[in-house]
Amino acid sequence: MNLLKVFDAVMEERSVLRASQKVALTQSAVSHSLARLREMLEDELFVRTATGMQPTARALTMAPQVREALRTLEAAVELPTFVPATSTKQFTLAANDFTTMVLASPLLKLLGREAPSIDLTIKPVTRIDLAEQIDLGRIDVAIGVFSVPPSRFRTSLLFEYDDVLIVGG
Structure with missing residues (x-):
């Protein structure tokens, strides 16, 4: 689940730095999480460009489902x-x-x-x-x-x- 939170933060922020601040992790931890996700999913997910982290087609396809799944899980455990x-x-x-x-x-x-x-x-x-x-x-x-x-x-x-x-x- 933490890997998906990192994915969602990078998708929203399009920056490893801003994503790390959002999920309260170091930039290094966010980079390592992305590396693990890339390996698991066999896709780059994000490509570093001059304008920030650009999502791949696979990342764009899975992003809405990941966000909805995270919201559902948060609602389930939230008081x-x-x-x-x-x-x-x-x-x-x-x-x-x-x-x-x-x-x-x-x-x-x-x-x-x-x-x-x-x-x-x-x-x-x-x-x-x-x-x-x-x-x-x-x-x-x-x-x-x-x-x-x-x-x-x-x-x-x-x-x-x-x-x-x-x-x-």
């Missing part, structure tokens, strides 16, 4: 873009009663304004392992008190509060 305004995704949030009481109203107002078609389910936090539930895809977000959250998760402090005990004399 989809999340657009809140148009998303219809369902999210499951796990939170305790206190957190739900404090955050639910402002969160629902925000979602109504920014992501009106999102469906939100709030589940109570129980004795379940929240990290495992996220790993299994059963919940998307966990809000609660964590001594040390696993490093594989992104975390954010939402708020701090102090518990206060009041008793009569």
Whole structure:
């Protein structure tokens, strides 16, 4: 695939130097990649001229298919873009009663304004392992008190509060 990326860059730029910058390789690495492709395909693919690298007939024929194949592969491995305004995704949030009481109203107002078609389910936090539930895809977000959250998760402090005990004399 890397050889095809180099081919596509040289085809577009018509310059080994500009192609190397585009694919973040050295000129030497691009030249070596072209040499490997030339050997594999038994065609020069590009001919150096005063005006740049000119593609051969074979290169011109295969270029559109290579570009489309690369786009298809990139789309397959690229994470989809999340657009809140148009998303219809369902999210499951796990939170305790206190957190739900404090955050639910402002969160629902925000979602109504920014992501009106999102469906939100709030589940109570129980004795379940929240990290495992996220790993299994059963919940998307966990809000609660964590001594040390696993490093594989992104975390954010939402708020701090102090518990206060009041008793009569």
